[in-house]
Amino acid sequence: MAEDARLESLVLALNGQRYEVAGCDIDPSTTLLEFIRTRTPFRGPKLGCGEGGCGACVVLIAKYSPATDEVTSFSANSCLTLIYSLNFCSVITTEGLGNARDGFHSIHKRMSGFHASQCGFCTPGMCMSIFSSLVTADNSERQKPTDGFSKLTVSEAENAFSGNLCRCTGYRPIVDACKSFASDVDLEDLGLNIFWKKGNKKPDVSKLPSYTLGGGICIFPEFLMSEIKSLKDHADNVNIPVSKGNHCHPRLSSNTLCCGICSLLDCLKSGSKSLRNHKTDVNTTAYKKGWYRPTSITQYFKLINSIQSSDSSVKVVVGNTSAGVYKDQDFYNKYIDIGGIPELSSIIRKPEGIQIGAATTISRCIETLVQESKSMCSPNGSDVFRKLAEHLSKVASPFVRNTASIGGNIVLAQKYQFPSDVATILLGAGSTVCLQSVVERQHITLEEFLEQPPLNTTTLLISIFVPHWISDPHTETSLVFQTYRAASRPLGNAVSYVNSAFLGHVFFEGSSGKFVLSNLHLAFGAYGTEHAIKARKVEKFLIGKSLTASSVLGAIQLLRETIVPMKGTLHAEYRVSVAVGFLFSFLSSFAKGMAVPGKPVTISSTYSVDTHDNSELSLSSHQETISDDEYKPIGEPTKKYGVELQASGEAAYVDDIPAPKNCLHGEFIYSTQPLAYVKNIKFKSSLASEKIITVVSAKDIPRNGQNIGSMTRFGDESLFGDPIAEYAGQALGVIIAETQRYADMAAKQVVVEYDMADLNTPILTMEQAVQNNSYFDVPAVLYPKQIGDFSKGMAEADHKILSTEVKLASQYYFYMETQTALAIPDENDTMVVYSSSQYPELAQTVIARCLGVPFGNVRVITRRVGGGFGGKGYRSFPVATAAALCAYKLKCPVKMYLNRNTDMLMVGGRHPMKAHYSVGFKSDGKITGLHLDLLIDAGISVDLSPIIPSSVISGLKKYNWGALSFDIKLCKTNNTSKSTMRAPGETQGSLIAETVIEHVASVLSVDANYVREKNFHTYDSLVLYFPGSAGEASTYTLHSIFDRLTLTSSYLNRVDLIQQFNSCNKWLKRGISCVPLIYSVAPRPAPGRVSVLNDGSIVVDVGGIEIGQGLWTKVQQMTAFALGQLWPEGCEGLLERVRIVQADTLNLIQGGVTGGSSSSESSCAATLQACKMLISRLNPVMNKLRLESGTVSWDNLIAQASKENVNLSASVYWVPDNGSNSYLTYGAGLSEVEIDLLTGAITILRSDLVYDCGKSLNPAVDLGQIEGSFIQGIGFFIHEEHQTNSDGLVVSNSTWDYKIPSVDTIPKQFNVELLNTGYHKNRVLSSKASGEPAVVLASSVHCALREAIGAARKEFADSTRQKSSPLTFQLNVPSPMTLVKELCGFDIVDKYLENLSTHEFANEA
């Protein structure tokens, strides 16, 4: 019987092609993503996190029901979906929508045309989330929209990709691309695009790439339907086992791959005894493993029975999304998919409630609850179902909800203490569950179930029953139901810090004039509890009591005794206070003034809580750019080079390069200790350990080589900790296995034995570094220069603030493509390494030094990088070097693609800092002197850290401090090495500057902008502060930019409005702030080569790497501009002839590092110079031909030049001259935020930026850079908590713990203006950099937050009797909602109620 349920083979359609896999060919733990990427030609779905948290892997899955003859489809993450769960399903990836050969889909074209893709790594997943939303909307019963549009609405468009992360764009253009399909969109509201120009007559849909209702794609192929129908004759359920079919188009077999590896392994084996016999293992694997899909409960238990008698490890799954939460620690032998048991997927509507099968997906539950709530006629009864559905819509992301089951969630909560929303809200709604063990069926309350010992496979959760709740007309009570959650993102992928659901009946007691509650259910969960609980004591206390301030206070005091987070819970006090806030929110609605009992409850009362749901605010934006046709096509907002390929998933990143024959895969073993001898590395006895082919370590470094993993001009960094691990996260070796997944899982089996004897205590903090004098040197030439005499400045001051602290934490890069390299050994100890690197030239050096070979033996190739932000500079070398070392040792190709957790743990990030400032100032706000004591945590190795002090000071110098002095220490600690990250140093320096300004303003009780402007540089002080880069007086545009911004954003008016808002709202506060930007940019030398082939095609090589910043696009435009003078049609059509090729360190040398915002302009300058060289060679030919035949076509010119042996390849090395090697760029940013005092939730209501881009080379590209860096800055200043444990090991190492901004946390209104500040003679065609500076402008959000928190603290200053001034508080970076709440006061509700109840008491007396 058990064997009946075993799936022997698998059939599915992928992008319309049939795939059939025999059971023994594929491990049942294989995910859809791995299958697609390693077994088929498709590479669209990307691996960004492997835990359901980023959306890079999203695909569309379609199912066909022969019974109803219907196809249903939904988006899903392919990284968690197991391939065997897709028997007879159809899968569509972004390539299936369209591609380069067959034509791109409208989504691809609109993503391109709205400039919605930068590095492109997130784009395929975005496209699929959008596609799925379009299909779902179009399949609905809604009215047919106007031709060209979908039935999607604007608000749905804004949520379509709420679970997809993008680290580059800042989401705004993606929202525009998606909204362009919405039937209710006003096209004029959409942002900059290539389809119409601003100011043209009203745009209409015909200008957009056409869209066919329904998506225009066959999502379920005919052949598969026929197959399913024919199978139906043999079996009722198409998902039960089928015999091996003989269809073989394109039948997959792993033989080729397997044979290749076996022969390699045999060969390896002869050299190393540690290698296992792979062939044998494959056979046993096929024998042991299995996927079972029982179709009845009886079959399930028979199966479990038979399996338990053997020694196999078993995993029971439905959607398998829990693998994203609780990572598998080993492989399983057998998988039991219970999704095929009909009872588990049935939904039964009963008069008393609704019974939902445990395997029902969360999405289906939402639909059902919505339908049910609509169909109910009871006055408030439908509220429960509606609110449950609303809450469920905030769980995970659309693509997770589509496969995640409701039962799986509850079991996670019951078994693993998962902080579930589902369990809490269903508990609040009084749900019961049905359980089935072998012998009995049990109906118990959800509360009882949660309290039972953890479920094991001998019990199945069958269904959940949610009762109908209705108001009771006889007793004149009203039903009330509310759910709450506090999470770091309102909509996308963030579990709750605490959640709750409250249900009860309320009636108005005429005698007392107050409301009384009965039948209360108060459920709380996720606060650091074993499982969701009911606050029984509080329920009991409240039932039957008149709701007054003192009874609410009493309830809250009892709640504090009930909600006790488990030891070790992060943000424990925060969670408790938010739980209190939730109960207060709920009860305050009735504490006074409910209109008519028995009718829907309205919230209106002076006590009531004035919260609203900001996640429902719609997004809007405005962009101002000026195109300039002086250097056409330079200055035009042309679309990004190769962008459709990025959207269609055909653009190749390192992991997309098909693995060469015999390729093996590596994953790092890392230290978990900060300072220890590595005595031994062992492996647990496990299935995963069997996958280890070998381990490569420092011992394998060739005799002439060095243990080097990275280097800068300041020093080297080891590849492996040998013999001592010097920090937690340091590489100790590389595990080699047949696939990346095997290597990753095998790495989890590592047990490292350490010995700390005779070693010093590790230095983990900056204070410890100071105590131990542990510093890196900063060379004198790099140490910034003091300005003026600080003592004199202080002597002139009327007021002084002394030694005040501000702390800034680290930030992780969170590029969507993690560090990766593919190393392929070649003849004579040469090596080709494909590396995702911003600095291939130095990667080549490091690899060659490690292997002990001449640099010329190593060729590093970088096509494109899936996001870098500085993290793929020096931090990319260890992976490239390790892969090369493994390939060198094993004599076969080795690929390493770090999984997200390892990447986050090992790679480091932005420098954490601790500053103490002392500042003197006049009563009119003029600052006379600033001194800064700054500690910078550089981590274990020097990297580029010695440049950080000068960049911090450069960021600080945006104001004229009078005298400026500092003492900066670069601390060497036993932490991961910190490296440059977008606007390194300047970001922190600027925040320190703003903190000082705001502090001064608060002491003087004046508007911070007044102090800012008072301390703006004059041109003379600018020259003093920025000698060599200040430029001419006419180019100092900051004053006008700042004035413009405050004017266009109605700053003063909004300050008044905010004051009014704050005085009317007790529990919501707003703040606004405006910050200036001065940013110093220094272009570096760069090589370039322009070659013209005999057919007239143009190929350009540049040193700069395309990391998403649009470098290739600008180079393409520059080539067209420069060669355009030889092109008879101006440059029309010339762009398409230009191809930019990947960087190759043996092809074009001295490529340098891509970073510092200036690589695009340097590469453009080199291209221009090379083009000029070509033109000078081609001009004589041109003149000759013109004399002969008038107009000369490009093709004829090249043909003739070729005939005359003209050198058609020009190579240059551009070196900036003295006048252009450093300049300043200016900007200003204004932000308004709102905070919720009960949860600390932050909403950025609006941000406005004005940025001086010179004559932008491409306004669309520059706009994208500015918006993207601003949003990344918001991540740094507000959301991203890069936490470590007491050993310095990074613990925020996943999408679960580390929250970069998502589409629901960007400013609700986002306006950006690019200024064209005219002619800059020393710049490349008068352009200025845009890549990094706008990160700094995001400090406006931080400053606005400070204002809002200040308003909150003032509001509660009386009731909370704060000891210090409410405006004196330290707002560190980041400042997430937990910190906001802390600063507003964890006990404000209690204190407030205490105050009220004292008055109440006095009144009654």
Ligand SMILES: Cc1cc2nc3c(=O)[nH]c(=O)nc-3n(C[C@H](O)[C@H](O)[C@H](O)COP(=O)(O)OP(=O)(O)OC[C@H]3O[C@@H](n4cnc5c(N)ncnc54)[C@H](O)[C@@H]3O)c2cc1C
């Ligand atoms: C990125 C992401 C974000 C998330 N965010 C949230 C969130 O904000 N709030 C929230 O509440 N949840 C969240 N979740 C959790 C998510 O809801 C659960 O992972 C999901 O519901 C589990 O369902 P599944 O079908 O995938 O279960 P599976 O992963 O297949 O199974 C989960 C566990 O339950 C067992 N199991 C499943 N069904 C049964 C059954 N009927 N009887 C007995 N045992 C069973 C399995 O054996 C397994 O141990 C998130 C998950 C992800 C991946």
Ligand code: FES
């Ligand atoms: S890779 Fe699947 S969600 Fe991130």
Ligand code: FES
């Ligand atoms: S374009 Fe979205 S992550 Fe790079």
